Each structure stands twice: as structure tokens, then as C-alpha cells.
Amino acid sequence: MDDLESELRMAGEEQGENESSDDDESINRKRIKKPNLPLAPPLFKETTREIGFHKTTRNCLQHIREVLLHHRWQDAAEYMASYSQTLEDTAANMPQLYAEIIWRIGTEILHHHPDSKLEDYNSFYERVKHSGVKHYLKVCLEHSFHLLVNGQFEDAKRQLSIAESWRYGKLSAGQSQRIRLIQAYSGFLDYFIWCDKKATASSTDEYDAAVNQEMHSYFRQSSVNLKEIMKLPGVWDPFVLSYIDMLEFYNDHEGAVKVLYDYAYDNSFPPNPNAHVYLYRYMKKHNHPLKKLLKVLKILHTLVPSHELMPEYCSLLVQSEKEGDLQKALGVVLDLLDYSSWRSNLDVWNHLMNIIKRLKMKKQWLKTFAVEMGYRKDWWLAIHFSTFQARKDSAENRELLEVKSFVVRAFSPCYTSIYCGKAARKGVTAKAQKAKRNPKQLRNIRRLRRESGQQSQD
């Protein structure tokens, strides 16, 4: 630590020798007063040879940051007006950086400013686009996002097509990626326009060949772009959904299933549970056989054991007549119950109860159970059937209490007494609270409690 300190000082002093004494002095003062905080290095530092213009812009940026942190958007806009002169910096070694700062902060101010209108956004984006070539595509994309969010599909589409036709210098790697994204989004926007057309066509009720033709052309444009982006590995959920929607409309079910299959099962893509969900939903909607559905859900189960489709998976497994599926269902339910969000879900416990009921009809059900319980053996009962849990369940959901009581009775008498005994007593106290106002009842309840206490001691 000390060494570092002295090294820093050395560097500072060497610098100081070249400068005038006044400057050296300011460095020294800084060193004394500087707090030892792990701050990120400032973007623009106060240097000894700083010109007045840079001092102004540095101060201005600092002021902007301050007012942004205090949510004073009006003042921020005021400072931004004078900050825009940085673009004209003649000694700039990083004009792109200035342009980016103005872009980012400017959009932030526009988003929060109470009086900002869509025209302000439009004019701002237009100007920022032309302040530096490096960000042109990104700004175009952001601009069209903004229009998209505001429902201006045609304008958003126009922005994207402008960006598509834009060329500057050699096509760099980042640039070509951005172009692909832009194309995908323009396909996405085509889909939105297609949706609009569809809605108008269905509302008129008459078959209009021209409208149909137009719709079809949008579909073709869109599908070309969307197909292109889906070839690349990535997460393309909205694009896939819109493409499927269109294919479905034109009754190309095989094509749709193929797209979904590719999206879900291509190994080069990042693992994406949604892909399987989409595939499952589509298959379910179009009445695919149970076996196929189970296959899809099985993968989803390995990816996300706590997925909201798992109860459905469970019931499907119970429905299937195949040997061993019941055991699988038991595994799925137990997996679900490991997650706190499902722990007090009545549905899941109901599933478990049903499975136990069905398993009990078989001979070696305890053995099957032991296999599935496996490593859970030590803690499973303790976590689900504690007195605390009993109190909570009785307060929140009596039905759940009953279902759980059934389950615990099937496993262990010891936990049954803990769970059900306490629960019973709790039920009594709940009655007591209700009857507090009536002393006669209260006396009765006290007697009841004494009795139950004796019972548990026995």
C-alpha cells in the first residue's frame, strides 16, 4: 500500500517538473484532499493544461450528472443546450465519445422530461444520427424502437429502411450484425402492419382481393427477413412468435412446426426454455399426440423443473397409461415442491395426493416412493410438515391443510402428530380468537385445550 502511494507520488512529481509551479500546487492539494474511495476513473479529468473551453464542458457535464441524479429534467435540458457545443471541439481526440454522451443523456432527458413530445424525439434522433457515423445504425434502431413503442409502425419501418440502405466505409463485423438486426426488426414491423391489415380485412367481412394481396406481400417481405435472422444462433422469441402467427394464418402447419422444432432443438442456439414452451403450446393447440407432447415437456422439465407448465405435465403423465409414467409424475411433483413458490400450492399437493392414492393400489409402492425420495429423505418431511408450516397452512388455506394431512399420514406417523396435532390445536385457538368476546365459550375452549394437551402427552 505504502509502495503504491510513493509510486503514485513519484509519477505526480515527475509530471510536476515539466509544468509551472502553480499547476504543481494544485496537484499536491488534490493529493492531500482526495478521499480514498473506489470510484471509477473520471472520464474528463482536470488537467494542468486544460483550456477554458474544456473546463466549461467538463463542468457542464458534471452539472448535468448532478441534475440528472436529482431528477431535475428542466435544468438538465438547460445544461444540455450549452453542452452541445462540445460537438464543435476542434482539439477533440474523441468526437465519437462526445456524440455518444449527447445521444445517451439526451434520450434520458427526453424520456423523463414532462413536456417532451414525439416531434422532439424525432428531431433529436435525426440530429444525433448525423453527429457521428459510428452510431448511425444504433441510433436508427433506437429511433425505430421508440416509434414502435408509440405505435407508429409505418414511421418506424421508414427509419429502418433508411438504415438498411445506409452504407459507410468498409462493412465492419459489428456493422453487419447490426444490419441483420435491423432487417429482422423491419420484418417484425412488416408483421405488425400485416396484423393491422388482417384486422381491417376481418372487420369488413367482405373478401377484398386487393387487401388480401397486400397482406400477402407484407407476409412475404416479413418472412424473408425473419427466416434470415432465425438462421443465426440467438434468442429470437418475438420474431419466432410473429412468424408462427403468420404461418398459422396461412395454414402452413408443417412449416410452423418445423420452424419451432429447429428453434427448440438446434444445439448451436443458446438453451431457451421458451422455445420448448412455444413448441408445446403449438402442438397442444393443433392436437398432436400425447406422446409427442410428453417428449417436449420432458425436455422443458430438465431445463426448468419449476416451470409453470409442470403441473400440466404431471397431469398428462398421470393420464398416460404407460408403465412408469406414474413414477415420473411423482418425480415431477416432488421437484416442484422443492421450490418455495410451489410449496403451498394446493394444485401440486392435490397431484401428489392423487398419485399416492394411485400408487397405493400397487404392491411395491413404498419402494417406488423411496427411489423418488432419494436424497430428499432427510429433510423433506421436516420442511413440509413442521408446526410452523401447519400454523401457516391452517391460517391461509384449510383445504391445503387437509390434503397435506392426507399425504403425511401416508408417510410417517411421527410427522403426522407434529403436523396434524398442532394443526388441530391451532384450529382450536382460531376458534378461541373468534370467541374472545364471549367468556362462556372461552371457558369451554380452555377446557378443550387442556384435554388436547393431555392427549398429546399421552
Add this chain to the structure above:
Amino acid sequence: MDEEQTGGYSDICGQCGEVDWGVSDEGRFYCRSCHNVIERTKEVVDTNTLMIGTSRVSSISKGTRRKKLEQGRAWMVCEGFQFILKHQAEALLAMGVCPQFKDDVLCQFWRMYLQKSRQAYTKNPVHDGKFRLRSQGSGESDSAPESSVMSDSMMSVSETDGDGDWASGGGSVSGHTSDGGSSVCSGSIDAVSYLTPRQRRSQGLMSMPKTLALCHLALLWAREAITLADLLRFVNGGHIPYVNAYEDFPEEMRLYGRDSLIFRVESIPSYSHLHKEAQTLAVFLELPLFPPITLDCLLHPSLLTLRYLTEVNLPDELHDWVCRIMEKAGMESSVTFEPMRSRSPLPHYDVQAAALIIIAMKLLFKLDDHTEWDLSSDASDQNKENPDGNSFNLRRWYKAMQTALTTAARRQQDNIARKHWKPQKPLYTSKKDKSVVLKRRRIAEQLQLSFQKLSGSPVAPPSSPPSSFCFRWGEEEGEEVWDGPSLHHQTLDSSVRQSGASLQPSNPEYWHPALRACKPRFCKSHYAEVEATLPRMYVWLLDLFSFLLGVKPGCVYEEVLKVERRFLGSSKSQPRARATPRETQPKKLPKRKQTRKTCSR
């Protein structure tokens, strides 16, 4: 009929000199007296393509005229500086500087500069061969011997021919042989010579900071009440043209290319830089002894300290003590500047006055973080006992001053953050850059407008009228900028006691920072090292004056030491006051040397 068609086109015909235009059937203009057809067509207003049509026609009709303007008049860099100086002088005149300042002082200084740097009024001009002097220049320029400019201008003020010089001064150098090649990369003729390393090193050439240095010297010569700190403040506030001063150049003096490197301003010089610049300039001009600063001149320490006492809201009674210190230090008489004597540097009048006030405060209140607070407690006790008592309470003053200082500092920060530096007409260093620079200018301007619309207020900070004072102290509270009640009528009763026939400070001690060995050639300022060891109140006072004058605190500190040296040195005969810095002591020994100081008299 034809007049309607020609649209009032009234240029003279190139062939015959008549103004009698007609429009032919093809829509072309022809001269009716000599039938000369010119390159101008009738402006066809096509209702369908209104926009395109007019732009096409106007571009044709402007073609010839624009070309003429593009080249402009051939001009020299020093002419540009002359314009800037003229504007600066006019701004100063508008502020109330005496009218002789411009023609009799600054103009003469400028002529001397031109002569010394061999740009004009000389038989041996620096740009030999590039241009020759016109013989009918202003009277004394080349017919008289070279030394005449200085002697005439300095001695016989009434004889100079006033305003005309401003035009003819530039005229005398503009009779050059036009060099077509040089005008490609710069608007002026000799910009290239300003940018060669050799010339820049020679220090003789004009630069933007030097215009201010020249103004400062001229103000000093005219014994005007504007100190260097004031001058810089006015420049910062935009009251004196400096940033983008070239925008006021006449239309025909076109500025581009290399000129931009000379005239572009992106920084306002610091106090110390300008001071140094003024000193070297004075030596370069070989100026004689400056007029003495007497008691009737506002630059005299006596009056300047009074001004600063008012500014920082200290009681008037303190001025007596300041004057006593000034007397002791022998600073009443030797307050002028003789450039040609090496031991007479250009005095910092303003910083010196601040130092005198600080020493007076130190003498009365000691400023060691204890005594001054004890004294102010005494003062408040006195005021309580005696309801009519009007004793100066340092604590109250400190509180009021601190608040005012914080507000002013914040205001200054805000003004810095909003300062607009970039010109309306952008400069570009080469033709290649032109389009980029213009585009950036346009985008910045549009962004500025759109954010202005959002904020709903103008971007430029509301410019206040030029004022010598930063703070406003007064009785009435209604004013917008009001820093607190005025304390100038308060008395120093509680901190002074009667001893025999004279008043003595009730605080008997005076301290001096630790003495140390110092090589005046090599070390410049020790303030950074000693700052931590100084009493906080003293440091705060230094900071206050450094803020007021726009200088570094170290600069005030050094000046205080300098004045203390003279002040204490003069009272060396007193057995107890022995704090002469001639003794050298090891650095680490006593942190602060306490010396008893009794004020004689």
C-alpha cells in the same frame, strides 16, 4: 415593364458603365445601351416547383458576386489585431475609462509595438519584399526618424491626430504586393510567418493574450482604476471583446485557414500568465518609467485597500491600520513600474492591496484559530452590555461572508458551465475541413435549439452590467443580489486598546510562517507544502481574496509574505520583532514562529 422584369437589378454594365437593363425573349439580361448580354437570367417563378426553381436561379445570379467576396481584401495579421484592440479600447471607453486612453495611450503603444517588431514605421520592415510601405501613410510614420513615434506620442499628447490613426495605421502596412498563392490557405497575407516555430519563439509577434497585456499596460499608464483582476473579470463576463473577437472584423477581411490558429480563442489567460506577458511586453517596447501612482489615483494601495475593504464588508476603521502598515512597509511612494530596470517588476497592485488587508487582520485578530474567536466573543459581550455598542464581531462577519462566498462560487461555477465559446461563424483550418466544421456547427446549433425549447429558457447566462464589485452589502433587503447587511460603520473597540497616546491592538502577538531556505530561481511557490500547517482561518482569508481576484491562493500567500518581509524588516530595530526571512532554518523545526509584535507609536 422591363423594370419589373429586371427586378430592380442595378449593377453597372461591365462594357459601357450604364445602368439600363432589359430582358431578352430567352429571359437573359442585356444592356440596352451596348447590347452586352450578361450571365444573369430572369428569375422564373415556376408555381409547380417553387422551391427548386428559386434556388436554381438565385445560385446563378449570385455566382459572380460571391466570387468577389470569397477573396475579400488582402490584409495583414497585425491589422486584425488592430481591429480587436480597437474594439477592446472602445469597450473600455464605454465603461468610463478616460477618453484619452484610446488615442493617446493604447494607440501609441500599438504604434511602438509595430515599430519595435519592425512591422511598420520602420525603414527595415520584417516582411521584406512581401510588401513595401506606402509613402503617404500617417505623417510621422516613415519620413521621421524611427524614434520619433515614441517621443511624439509620449510627450506631446495634443499633437496626435486622433481617431484617424486607427484607420491609417493599418493602411500603412496594407500596401503590399498581392501574393495570390498565400491566400489559398489563409485569409490574411502573413499568417504563415506567424506560425513558424522560429517566429513564435522570438516573442515579438502579437497574440490574443498580448492584446489584453497591451490593454493592461495602457490602463496602467493612463492610471485608470481597472486592475488586472478587473480586466480579466470583464473579459470573462464578455464585457470586453476577447473570445471570438474576430467576428467583428469587417466583411472584406475574410478569416480562414491558418488565421484561425492565430485568432481562435478557447481559453482566457490566467492572471499570472497575463502578468508575465505584460511584463515582457513592457520590456520589449522599452517603455520608460510609468507615471507615478499617487494618492489621487485609484490604483494606489491606500485607495485600493479601501475598495477591497468595502468589497469584503470589513469595517472602515480597519483602513487606518492598513495605512499604518503601508507606511511602515514603505509602500506609499515606490509604487510605480520601470520596465527597463530589472529590479523593478510590474507590481500586482490588486494582490498587494489584498495582502495589506490580510496583514492588518492578522495584526488585530492574530488569525490562529483561537484568538480571533475569543475576541469576537468579547465583542458580542460588549455589544450585549452596551446596546448602543457597535463593535465589529468577526464571527458574525465570517458567517455572512462565508454564505456570500459560497453563493458567489456556485454562481461562478454555473457561469463557467454555461459559457458559450463557439463562434456563430465557425473557423476552419483547411478547405477540407470546411464541410465537416460547418456540419458540426449546424448540428450543435440545432441540438441547442431543441434543448432550449425543452428547458424554456435562454442558454446564455443573464449578463450583468460590468461592476467592480462581486458582492452587494447594504441596508435594504429588497434587492435581488443582496449578500447581507453592511458592516462598514462598525468599530474595532473590542480588539483595540488605548496605550498612551496611540491605539494598540489588544492582541499582543503576531505570527509568521516557518522560515525556510529557498532558492528564488528554482522554487516558485511553497504554498502547497505549508497549506496544511497554516491556521484554517488564515487559509480561508487567502481563499476569499484569491476568489475575489481570480488568482491562485498561493499567489496571495506569496504576496503576503513579501509585504510582511518589508513590514517586519522595517521594524527590525524593535528587539522582539525578529522575523526576517533572511535567516534560514531547517524545514521541520518550529511549525510556526511566534514573534511578539508591538506596534510602535
